[in-house]
Amino acid sequence: MRRAARPGRAAAAGLLLAARAVAGLEPISVGIAIAAASALTGYLSYTDLFCRFAECCLEEQRLNASALKLELEEKLFGQHLATEVILKALTGFKNNKNPKKPLTLSLHGWAGTGKNFVSQIVAENLHSKGLKSNFVHLFVSTLHFPHEQQIKLYQDQLQGWIRGNVSACASSVFIFDEMDKLHPGIIDAIKPFLDYYEQVDGVSFRKAIFIFLSNAGGDLITKIALDFWRAGRKREDIQLKDLEPVLSVGVFNNKHSGLWHSGLIDRNLIDYFIPFLPLEYRHVKMCVRAEMRARGSAIDEDVVTRVAEEMTFFPKSEKIYSDKGCKTVQSRLDFH
Ligand SMILES: Nc1ncnc2c1ncn2[C@@H]1O[C@H](COP(=O)(O)OP(=O)(O)OP(=O)(O)O)[C@@H](O)[C@H]1O
Numbered sequence: 001m002r003r004a005a006r007p008g009r010a011a012a013a014g015l016l017l018a019a020r021a022v023a024g025l026e027p028i029s030v031g032i033a034i035a036a037a038s039a040l041t042g043y044l045s046y047t048d049l050f051c052r053f054a055e056c057c058l059e060e061q062r063l064n065a066s067a068l069k070l071e072l073e074e075k076l077f078g079q080h081l082a083t084e085v086i087l088k089a090l091t092g093f094k095n096n097k098n099p100k101k102p103l104t105l106s107l108h109g110w111a112g113t114g115k116n117f118v119s120q121i122v123a124e125n126l127h128s129k130g131l132k133s134n135f136v137h138l139f140v141s142t143l144h145f146p147h148e149q150q151i152k153l154y155q156d157q158l159q160g161w162i163r164g165n166v167s168a169c170a171s172s173v174f175i176f177d178e179m180d181k182l183h184p185g186i187i188d189a190i191k192p193f194l195d196y197y198e199q200v201d202g203v204s205f206r207k208a209i210f211i212f213l214s215n216a217g218g219d220l221i222t223k224i225a226l227d228f229w230r231a232g233r234k235r236e237d238i239q240l241k242d243l244e245p246v247l248s249v250g251v252f253n254n255k256h257s258g259l260w261h262s263g264l265i266d267r268n269l270i271d272y273f274i275p276f277l278p279l280e281y282r283h284v285k286m287c288v289r290a291e292m293r294a295r296g297s298a299i300d301e302d303v304v305t306r307v308a309e310e311m312t313f314f315p316k317s318e319k320i321y322s323d324k325g326c327k328t329v330q331s332r333l334d335f336h
Contacts, residue, residue, distance in 0.1 A: 055127075057135055057169030059207060063094035068125045075121065075290065076114055077326075078283040080236050081243065082107070082274050086118065089272045090125075093209070101196045102208040104269055106179075108217035108247055109276025112325025115213045119175050126173055126209065135169045137161070141178035145186055155189035162193055163203055170207040179214035194269045212270075217247045221275045222321065229320060235277065243275045278321035284308045287326035291333055303336045 050056065065087065072083045086105070093103040107115040119138075124130035131138060139145070145154045165172045174190075176182065193205045221243060228238055248270075279287075288304045310332055313319035 055129060055134055057127075057171060059169070059171045061171075063090055063125060065091045068121070071121055071125070072118070076118060077286040077290075078235070078279050079114055079118075079276055081238065081240055082114070082118060082276055085240060085272050085274045086122065090122065099206045101269070101271075102194055102205050102210055104194055104210045104212070104271050105274055106212045106214070106270045106272070107274045107276060108214055109221055110218040110278045110321070110325060111215060112322070112327025113276040113279055114325070115276055116177065119177075119211050119213065122211065123173055123175070126171065133173075135165070135171065136173045136175070137165060138175045138177065141176070141181040141183075141186075145183060148183060151183055151185040154183075154186060158186065158189050159193075162190065162205075162208075163201065166193075166205050166208050167203050170204065171209070173209045173211065175211045175213065177213045179212045180216045191269070195267070217273075217275070218278075220246050222278045225277050226315070226320070229318075235280075238277070240275075244273050247273045247275055279325045280320055280322070281308055281311075281313065284311055284322050284326055284329065287329045288333060291330055295333075303333075306336060307332050 051058070068090065069083075069087055072087065076083055089103060089105060093099060107118065109115060120131055123133065123136045127133035127135045130136065139158075145151075162172075162174060190210070192200050193208070194210060198204060198206075224242055224246065225235065225238065228235060285304050285308045288307045289299050292299050292304070307329060311328070312323045314321055314323055
């Protein structure tokens with residue numbers, strides 16, 4: 001693991017020099033400055049210092065599992081299953097020095113329940129710049145692959161992009177949003193990278209992470225959550241075993257899941273199906289409070305209640321779950 005270094009005064013001068021050089025984007029000056037700072041500090045390697053200014057791919061960097069756990073527990077509301085599985089999956093994968101395949105996570109659930117939000121947290125815990133990192137790549141089906149007639153082109157471009165980026169950084173993260181709108185041909189293009197091959201065209205994909213997001217299966221998840229609610233059982237009592245098998249079969253048979261007969265499921269290329277439960281009134285209120293805190297405002301419970309009450313809830317009879325999860329909370333808060 002990389003050493004945590006605390007530069008002293010001399011080092012600070014070197015760091016300043018290096019910072020100036022980096023800001024000026026002069027590679028030779030950067031090199032000289034960093035070498036100078038390294039010599040001054042004596043205990044910072046060239047790489048250590050370089051990585052303070054430029055983003056580095058730290059392949060062997062361990063995951064700070066307790067920091068991720070804390071972040072998920074504090075920020076992600078009402079998703080005890082997703083929290084548990086994501087922690088388990090990432091910790092196991094990052095602790096394994098020799099994984100046999102890349103990690104593939106498939107996140108499912110109703111709109112606005114936190115799938116993109118979690119992906120962002122995961123990305124930040126793997127590469128500190130998160131979604132802005134050069135090693136994290138987000139694809140949105142309707143944005144990046146909109147035209148069915150151009151599938152061949154997309155396939156070639158995507159394969160080239162993934163191969164190039166994994167060659168540059170083995171621990172690259174690829175997030176595919178709107179999987180349910182993705183053309184099956186696109187999945188076919190990435191399938192070889194997700195498999196158990198040691199190398200594909202001279203590149204090993206085994207340390208990469210692929211995250212798929214989709215609304216497919218949201219109805220199945222809601223049904224099970226509702227059954228628990230109607231039986232007077234606690235939401236937190238829902239276990240993965242209540243959902244995972246239903247979800248994988250349901251998604252497999254759903255023509256619009258993006259994973260439909262794609263071979264990803266029947267070849268066991270998806271490591272974890274992660275269910276996101278529909279959010280209740282109390283969770284929406286938590287989202288409003290979180291948003292107020294993020295804006296630096298004092299928590300006004302009247303506003304919290306008003307925003308939550310403006311949301312619509314289903315099913316019609318019981319009105320338990322928010323139609324849009326927490327998705328419109330931010331924009332609604334603007335009006336209060
Ligand atoms: N479970 C949650 N806990 C905390 N905040 C949440 C949660 N779900 C959603 N949010 C808030 O709502 C915003 C929108 O949620 P997000 O984009 O993650 O939903 P999604 O599940 O990806 O929806 P979609 O399927 O429509 O893309 C998030 O940025 C976050 O602020």
